[in-house]
Amino acid sequence: MTSINNNKVGLISLLKKSAAITICSALVACAGNPYVRNAERNDVITLGDSIFDLSGELQQFLEGPDMANTTFRDYTLSGAKLTGGIVSKPVVEQYQDAQTDDSNINIIVMDGGGNDILLPAMIFDPYECKTTWYRSELSEKCTSLVDDVYVDTVSLLNQMKQNEVQQVIYLGYYYTTGEKTDLHQAIDYGDERLADACDNTTVSCQFIDPRSAINSNDVLPDNIHPNTSGSQKLAQLIWPYLETVL
Incomplete structure (x- = not known):
């Protein structure tokens, strides 16, 4: 019996690792950069996923x-979900790490929540977040998933307020391109709920919607991540809000 249980545990572990490798291969997003724990402005940090971290x-x-002409601490990790996940440390834990390193945090520039929807959709789509010829509207399972992300986002933002963070600048998600246009409705609803989270939290939060600014010429061939022009456009969207609080 012990041998059988051990074999089950080993199989589950192997399946989890295989799933992580499959996800990484599908998204080309498990490369990236390590934390930057010390900077010229340690009171300014970035949190998030591969939109920030991949390049x-x-x-x-x-x-x-x-723009700022100074450096910030960087805790973004490619493949990160907002909470949970087996690919990367999630955004909530990135924030905990930043607090542990130096709790004097005044400004946070971040994204988060995209991989909570994108990662499962890219592999098996268990929440039916992709639209199809036979399902032209977003499924209830997908809207429920996004609503859960909303709740987790508000909780994280409220925690930031309790920690006396002065300003959060929250970058939303632009449309995936090419063969991944079937995720557009999920992105629309996701951005809507992330904007709601910014509106309904206790911390001062500015949501930035990049959907109209980023087009297919600004996205890598993987149809997800920003190329150099995309990254520059995203920075230009963020900078007017960041400049006023630095």
Whole structure:
């Protein structure tokens, strides 16, 4: 019996690892950059996923001479969900790590929640977040998933207020391109709920909607991640709000 149980545990572990590898391969998003735990402005941090972390260019533009001309702590990780997950440390834990390193955090630039929807949709789509010829509207399972992300987002933002964070700048998600246009309705609803989270939290929160700014020319061939022009455009959307609070 012990041998059978051990075999089951080993099989489950193997399946989890295989799933993680499959997800990474599908999204080309498990590369990226390590934490930057010390910077010129330690009171400013970034949290999030591969939109920031895969190339690192978005943060480089924000820190560059045409914008902030200083550096921020960076806790973004490719493949990160808002909560949970087996690919990367989630955004809620990134924030905990940043607090542990230096709790004097005044400004947070972040994204989060996209992979909570995208990762399952890209592999098996158990929540039916993709629209199809036979399902032209977003499924109730998908809207429920997004609503759960909303609840987790508000909880995280409220925690930031309790920790005396002064300003959160929350970057939403642009449309996936190419063969991944079947996720557009999920992205629409996701951005709507992330904007609601910013409105309904206790911390000062500015939501940035990038959907009208980013087009297929700004996205890598994987149809998900920003190329250099995309990262620059995202930085240009963020900068007017960041500039006023630095």
